[in-house]
Amino acid sequence: MQPKKTYPGIHNDAYGGMTPTGNIIRDAWVFGIIPEEETCEGWLPGGVEDLYDKVSEAWAPYGHLASRLPPELRERHQRIYEAAIARARALGWEPALDDED
Template sequence: MKSKIYEGIDKQEGGAMTPTANIIRDAWVFGILPEDQTCEGWTVQGIEDLYDKVTEAWHPYGHLVSRLPPELRERHERIYSAAIEKARAAGWDPELGDSD
């Protein structure tokens, strides 16, 4: 059985507005990964390990952006604002359709 390999946050369709991309963005916010790390070529196991690290980093803040210290909150805003802008330019629509 061949392992699924992640294409990289910069190569995901629709501007990478997916749970996996959010894990990567959160890893950037917390400094777990450098912001130029796209995770291209990572296995599912690697993404799951990253998820565990990100979850642990969020734990002291109750997984709420409003509880982040100013430096992290500002980094979160910058990273996610840029992601939303890029996704919208790629045609992403945050509204749910009838089939969602």
């Protein structure tokens, strides 16, 4: 029997979590669903899926747009994402300009 695949944690994920799962975790931090110290390292896929559902529900009142967040959440979102982008770029990440890269 193969061991269950677990998530490596946002800081061990590609370019410091510049992945869909990393976005879920950062958004969960924004909304206070999990503490910012929680990296989700060792989580099973079902745990990440449950987190996604909670994050999606938290975004719903704002149309899933950061520009519609109230000031406190918008500021937290900006702080978290700016730090993530800076870390990812330091690790060599370059955002794709189109889908063909």
